[in-house]
Amino acid sequence: MKKLILIVAICSLAGAGYGQKKPKINQAEKARTDGELAEAKQIVDEAIEHEKTKDDGKTWYYRGLVYATLDTTSNPEFQNLADNPLETAMEAFAKADEIDPEGNKYYITNDAGLPVLKDQQLNVLWGHYLNQGVEAYQSENTEDAVKYFTKTQVIQPKDTTGYIYAGLAAQSGKDYETAAKNYYVLIDDLDYHSKDIYNSLIYIEGSVNKDDEAALAIVRKAKEQFPDNIDFAKTEINTLIRMDKVDEAKAEIEGAIEKEPDNPELYFTLGVMYEELDNKEKAQDAYQQAIDADPDFYNAVFNLAVLNYNVAVDLIKEKNNLGISQADQKKAKEMQKTIDAKLKAAVPHWEKANELQPNDRTTLETLQYIYNQLGMDEKLVKVSKQLKTMDGEQ
Template identity: 60%
Template sequence: MKRIIVLMLVVLVAGYSYGQKKPKINQAEKARSEGNLGEAKNILDEAIEHEKTKDDGKTWYYRGLLLASLDTTSNPEYQSLVDDPLRKAMESFAKADDLEKGNSGFYTTDAIGLPVTKEQQIETLWSYYLNKGVENYQNDENSEAYKYFEKTTVVKPQDTTGYIYAGSVAQAGKEYDKALKNYYHLINDLDYKGRDTFYSVIYIEGVVNEDSEKALEVIRKAKTVFPGDRDFAKSEISALVKLGRQEEAQKELETAIAAEPDNANLRYTLGVMYDETGNPDKAKEAYMSSLEVDPDYLNARFNLAVLYY
């Protein structure tokens, strides 16, 4: 009797397994291309669980296309089907590549039968978000613009364009934390060598956040990236003065003067520094050298007169 029961269970299980038909993933892609995103999702939800399709790279490729479509659709019926669809789309594409290592590549065909590769589809997706960001920025919709620029960084995380635009838009909207998040990713993680980005970080840290130590740290990083840039050298002097580190500032000033001997302002600044630290003779010497470079430099002449008086 027990043997009969076991045999019946085996038959039932076999029948159940047989009853679970293999999901037709090509039908899912057809539904997606025709705009039936709900139908496509149902098929692919089954496919990523089914024994015969869950390890098929094409399943995850089609799922990536579907999730990207869910993120870009204007149809409210589909907009809330999946949370964070774009990030999940990129994860699906990555899994598809991992499962099909050595594959010649994934593609679909367009309306006239020409192949459209996954790389082309990703590039089109990236361009879509970038253009939407620019469009919103031009319409003074900074928050929306930021959202789209941020999406470009999800699609192509190694491309600097989206981070630059996102940081600039956030800074323009005075969302400084968001700006710094993008700028720091550029200079720390992507080794981006953009002067404007460094200047923006120095400004936000030093002026907006009033954190001269952090600003000085970024200035010194900028100096290693742009060793011949005199503006960063001058910024370092200003930061050191704000921090009360006069001796360091003095040394940097002397180095800057050696690099720019005709810069009367640097000589004047050195005079002010000597003046404030109680060294009037050195201050007079620096003011005089400033006037030798520029006889009409009013500030140096005034300070010199005060010292003599």
């Protein structure tokens, strides 16, 4: 009797072993291409658990394909078969690469009978979500746009495109938290530096989050990447002024000047600070010191030119607001002398700016106006010709 029980037990165990059939992983791919995604998912889910298939790279490759298809399907019958199918797909592809780093076995055959490699498939998948995001953005559906652009990040986490687009879409939809998250990844993790990205972060931290310390940190990081950018220098000064740290800013700049007395950028920054504080005289002195340190330092030359010119412009506005009385007309004549003197004082700076950057339209148009006001006809003809050449006129 005992022998009979033993035989039955052995047979039962054998039957159980026989029942655990090896999953036919190729059938998962066939089911996927036939649109039978539930069947395909069942096969690959079993395959990653089965002793004979769990360590096969193709098992994980096909699992990646199946779950990627689950993420892109428009068939509602299959849309809820898995949570986060794209993440599961990318994990499966990564596991396949871990098993076979060369990945020579990972391809499918297209309708023409040609092999399509895994990397090519991933590029197509990336492009699919990018296009979906662009379409959503163009339809002003920024929430979906962010969703699709974020999926491109899952597929190619080192590619900056998905983060740029996701940040812009989120900011357009006033989802500033998501926008900032994407922008910080760009500058901190991907070493991507753009003036627009920094300006967006400065705006979000300073104006939206009201966090001046964070805004100041971003401004200073932007200055490290773009040391010649005037706007970042001004923004730093404005932020410090807003934080009631004018004395700190001044002390910091002057301390740096003591260590580097020949550094024109430091004098320039000091000039920007004084200009923002509406102290034109000290600003002019600081810009001149920057030029003394480096006569070809364009930013200081340009700012000094603008500063001198604006003095004349303010006087012109005041003069134009005078009445027609005899006293007003007398005052206007006296003011015109001062205006002409200020314009003449501005000329050398504008001409130097034009010498350093000869195709700057603002500089040329300003010189054109000054030459006309001062009756400097020969120079007027020359600069007008330069402008026409820029416009493609003969």
